Amino acid sequence: MVERSSNLVPIGSIRTPVEGRHHILSVLVENRAGVLARVALLFSRRGFNIYSLAVAPTDDERFSRLTIVVDVETVPLEQITKQLHKLINVIKITEIDPADALEYECMLATINAEAGARAKVMELVEIFHGEIIDVSMDRLTVVFALSPEKLDDVEAFLAEFGLIELQRTGRIALSKLPKPTRRPRKGRVS
Amino acid sequence: MKITGAQALIKSLEMEGVETVFGLPGGAILPVYDPLLESPIRHILVRHEQGAGHAAEGFAQATGRPGVAIVTSGPAATNIVTAVADAYVDSIPIVVITGQVATTSIGTDAFQETDTTGITMSVTKHNWLVTKASDIPRVIAEAFHVATTGRPGPVVVDLPKDVANDTMEWYWPRRLDLPGYQPTVKGHAKMIEQAAAMIAGAARPVIYAGGGLIRGQASEELRALVARSGIPVVTTLMARGVFPDSDPLCLGMPGMHGNFTAVTALQQADLVIALGARFDDRVTGKVDAFAAKARIIHVDIDPAELGKVRRPDVPIVGDVKWVIPEITRHLPAKGADLSAWIAQLQAWQQQYPYAYEPSLPGAAIKPQYVVERISALAPADTVVASGVGQHQMWASQYFQFELPNSWINSGGLGTMGFAVPAAIGAKAGRPQSTVWAIDGDGCFQMTAQELVTATAERIPIKIAILNNGYLGMVRQWQEMFYEERYSEVFLSPDLPDYVKWAEAMGAVGFRVDQVSDVDPVIEKANQINDRPVVIDFRVDTFEKVFPMVPAGAANDDIVLPPHQQRGR
Numbered sequence: 001m002v003e004r005s006s007n008l009v010p011i012g013s014i015r016t017p018v019e020g021r022h023h024i025l026s027v028l029v030e031n032r033a034g035v036l037a038r039v040a041l042l043f044s045r046r047g048f049n050i051y052s053l054a055v056a057p058t059d060d061e062r063f064s065r066l067t068i069v070v071d072v073e074t075v076p077l078e079q080i081t082k083q084l085h086k087l088i089n090v091i092k093i094t095e096i097d098p099a100d101a102l103e104y105e106c107m108l109a110t111i112n113a114e115a116g117a118r119a120k121v122m123e124l125v126e127i128f129h130g131e132i133i134d135v136s137m138d139r140l141t142v143v144f145a146l147s148p149e150k151l152d153d154v155e156a157f158l159a160e161f162g163l164i165e166l167q168r169t170g171r172i173a174l175s176k177l178p179k180p181t182r183r184p185r186k187g188r189v190s
Numbered sequence: 191m192k193i194t195g196a197q198a199l200i201k202s203l204e205m206e207g208v209e210t211v212f213g214l215p216g217g218a219i220l221p222v223y224d225p226l227l228e229s230p231i232r233h234i235l236v237r238h239e240q241g242a243g244h245a246a247e248g249f250a251q252a253t254g255r256p257g258v259a260i261v262t263s264g265p266a267a268t269n270i271v272t273a274v275a276d277a278y279v280d281s282i283p284i285v286v287i288t289g290q291v292a293t294t295s296i297g298t299d300a301f302q303e304t305d306t307t308g309i310t311m312s313v314t315k316h317n318w319l320v321t322k323a324s325d326i327p328r329v330i331a332e333a334f335h336v337a338t339t340g341r342p343g344p345v346v347v348d349l350p351k352d353v354a355n356d357t358m359e360w361y362w363p364r365r366l367d368l369p370g371y372q373p374t375v376k377g378h379a380k381m382i383e384q385a386a387a388m389i390a391g392a393a394r395p396v397i398y399a400g401g402g403l404i405r406g407q408a409s410e411e412l413r414a415l416v417a418r419s420g421i422p423v424v425t426t427l428m429a430r431g432v433f434p435d436s437d438p439l440c441l442g443m444p445g446m447h448g449n450f451t452a453v454t455a456l457q458q459a460d461l462v463i464a465l466g467a468r469f470d471d472r473v474t475g476k477v478d479a480f481a482a483k484a485r486i487i488h489v490d491i492d493p494a495e496l497g498k499v500r501r502p503d504v505p506i507v508g509d510v511k512w513v514i515p516e517i518t519r520h521l522p523a524k525g526a527d528l529s530a531w532i533a534q535l536q537a538w539q540q541q542y543p544y545a546y547e548p549s550l551p552g553a554a555i556k557p558q559y560v561v562e563r564i565s566a567l568a569p570a571d572t573v574v575a576s577g578v579g580q581h582q583m584w585a586s587q588y589f590q591f592e593l594p595n596s597w598i599n600s601g602g603l604g605t606m607g608f609a610v611p612a613a614i615g616a617k618a619g620r621p622q623s624t625v626w627a628i629d630g631d632g633c634f635q636m637t638a639q640e641l642v643t644a645t646a647e648r649i650p651i652k653i654a655i656l657n658n659g660y661l662g663m664v665r666q667w668q669e670m671f672y673e674e675r676y677s678e679v680f681l682s683p684d685l686p687d688y689v690k691w692a693e694a695m696g697a698v699g700f701r702v703d704q705v706s707d708v709d710p711v712i713e714k715a716n717q718i719n720d721r722p723v724v725i726d727f728r729v730d731t732f733e734k735v736f737p738m739v740p741a742g743a744a745n746d747d748i749v750l751p752p753h754q755q756r757g758r
Contacts, residue, residue, distance in 0.1 A: 037308065078497060091369050
C-alpha cells in the first residue's frame with residue numbers, strides 16, 4: 001500500500017466530491033486489440049479500483065467507449081485521468097457528474113415463479129417496465145434496464161421469489177441534456 | 191518494390207537513422223538477422239539479452255539518441271524485461287524489437303512463446319504486436335516517435351516470424367496517425383508569467399533540477415536561467431552534470447544520500463522550482479516534511495507528475511527546453527537580493543561538505559578516494575556509468591560532473607548489474623569519450639559476462655570495482671537499522687578472482703590494495719585503448735555512505751558522517 005500524503009491534489013478537482021457517490025469516466029479509445037487490457041492493467045498497477053465497467057464500439061467503429069465507474073473515496077481521480085491520458089490508445093476522457101448523469105444498467109434474472117406467484121411477478125415487471133423473456137413450468141426469466149438504484153430495488157423484490165440466477169451489466173451513462181430555464185412571470189403570484 | 195517484412199524492418203531502422211543495435215539472435219527473430227548482413231547498421235552481439243537492453247539504455251543516455259535492441263521470443267523477451275522496466279522508470283528512449291512465434295501459433299503455448307506485449311505492457315510507454323508485414327514501417331516510425339517525444343521511454347515491437355517472412359510493398363509513412371498522443375510542449379503563458387513573478391519575489395529560492403532536463407536537452411537553458419536569476423541549483427541523481435559541479439551555485443545532489451547543503455537548502459527554501467523532476471521518495475524523504483516552507487513551481491512534460499506527490503502552486507505542463515527560456519524571458523531585469531541566502535548556503539557548504547576520514551597509513555583504501563582520483567585523472571569528456579548501491583552514491587557524490595549525459599546510472603528501478611552493459615552501450619555511442627564504469631563487487635557479478643562482448647566488439651571500457659566483499663548498501667542498513675545482524679551480505683573480496691576473470695574475458699586486470707597504487711593504476715587504465723580494463727580496488731569494508739536520511743524520515747533528520755557530527 002502506497003502512503004499518500006495530505007498534500008495530494010484533492011479528489012475530483014472537477015467538482016466537490018459527493019460522499020458515498022461514484023465518479024463516472026467516459027473514455028473514448030481506439031478500437032484495437034488489447035486496449036481494454038491496457039486500461040485494466042493501468043488501474044491495477046496504480047492501485048485504483050474499477051467499480052463497474054462497460055465497453056462497446058461507438059457509432060464510428062474505429063473507436064470504442066469505456067464507461068468506467070470508480071470509487072471516489074479511495075482514489076485521487078485526477079491522477080487516474082492523467083495516467084489514462086498517457087495511454088497512447090486513449091483519445092478522450094470525459095467525466096460525467098453523477099448528479100448530472102443518466103445512468104443505466106441492465107439485469108437478467110431467472111426466478112422461481114410457480115403458478116401462484118406469477119401474477120405478482122408480472123405486476124412487478126409491469127411497474128418497473130421490465131419484460132418476461134423466457135418461461136418454464138415453474139420459473140421465469142425477466143429483463144430490466146433501469147437506473148442502478150431502481151435496479152437494486154427490483155433485485156430485492158425478485159429475491160423474495162427466490163433467485164435462481166442473476167446477471168447485471170456494467171453501468172453506461174450519458175450527460176443529461178440542457179433544459180430551458182423557466183423564468184418567473186411578472187405580475188403573477190403563485 | 192516487394193520486400194520481406196524482415197527487410198522492411200531493417201530498412202525502417204535505417205530510415206530512423208539507427209547506426210548501432212545491440213542484440214542476440216534466436217529462432218523467432220532469425221528472418222531479421224539475415225538482411226542485417228547487408229545493412230550498414232552495426233550489430234553488437236551481447237552474451238545475455240539483459241545486457242542488450244542495458245547497453246541500449248547506456249547508448250541512449252550517453253548520446254541522447256534512442257537505443258535499439260533486437261532479441262528473439264520467449265526467454266529472450268523475458269530476459270530483456272528488466273532493462274525495459276529500468277528504462278521506463280528513468281524515461282530512457284529505447285526501442286526493443288522482439289521476435290515472436292508465427293501468428294498462427296500465438297496462443298498455443300508454442301516453443302519459446304511468451305505473451306511479450308502482455309508482459310511488457312506495464313513497463314513500456316507503448317508496445318505493438320505486428321500482425322501484417324505491411325504494418326512494419328508504420329509501426330517502427332510510430333515506435334521511434336513515441337519513444338523519443340514527450341516524456342521519453344521504452345517501447346517494444348513484437349514481430350511474429352511469419353510476418354517477418356511475408357512480403358510487402360515498401361513505403362515510408364509521411365505522417366503518423368496517433369490521435370491519442372499529442373504531448374504538450376508549450377507551457378501555459380499565464381502560468382509562466384506567474385512562475386516568473388513568484389521567482390522574482392522569492393528570498394530563498396532553489397532550483398530542483400531533475401533528469402527531465404537531461405532527457406529534454408535543456409542544460410543550456412538551465413544555465414541561462416541561473417545566470418540571469420542567480421538561483422542555486424540542486425541536481426538530482428538523474429540530473430548530475432546538467433549543471434556543472436564547479437559552478438559556485440551548484441549545491442550538488444539532494445536526497446537520501448545527498449549533500450547536506452542541497453538537502454537543507456530545499457528544506458529551508460521559500461520557493462522550489464522543480465524542473466523535469468518528480469519528487470521521488472529518495473529525494474523527498476517524508477513527503478509531509480519535505481520543503482515544508484516552500485511554494486512549488488513544477489515544470490514537467492508529463493502532466494501526471496504534477497500533483498502526483500506534492501501539489502504545485504504553479505503547475506506548468508510543457509517541455510523544459512521550451513518553458514525555461516520563457517520563464518527566463520519574463521524575469522524582471524533586477525531580481526530579489528539573494529545575497530543573504532547565498533551566504534547561508536556557502537556557510538553550510540564550507541561546514542558540511544561531503545567528507546570521509548582518509549585512510550590511515552597501511553589501512554584499506556577508502557572507496558571515496560578511488561572515485562575522487564578517477565575523477566581527477568579523467569579526461570574532460572569522460573562518461574561514468576554505475577550500478578546500484580554504495581558505489582553508485584559515492585560515484586555521484588565524489589565524481590565532479592561538468593556536462594550533461596556524462597553520468598549514467600539506474601536511478602528509479604535500482605537495477606544491480608547495470609554498469610557494465612550500460613558502459614558498453616555508452617562507449618559504442620561515443621567512441622571518442624573515455625567511459626568508466628564505477629561498479630560494486632555485487633553488481634559486477636550480475637552482468638560481468640558482457641566483458642566478453644566488450645572485448646570481442648573492441649569496446650574498450652574501463653571498470654573500477656569498489657570491492658568491499660559485501661553487498662555494501664544492504665550491509666550498511668543491517669549495521670544501522672538491524673543491530674549489526676548481518677544476514678546474507680558477505681560476498682568475499684577474493685571470490686571470484688576479478689583479475690583472472692578479466693583476463694579470461696580478454697580484458698586487462700589489475701588489483702589495487704595500496705593507496706599509493708591508486709593513481710598509477712588509474713593512469714595506466716586511462717592509457718589502454720584497445721581492450722577493456724578491470725581494476726579490483728580493495729576498499730574499506732566498513733565505510734558507509736553519508737550523509738544519510740533514514741528511510742521514511744524527514745530530510746531535517748539528516749545523519750552526517752560521525753566526524754562531522756561533532757560540534758553540530
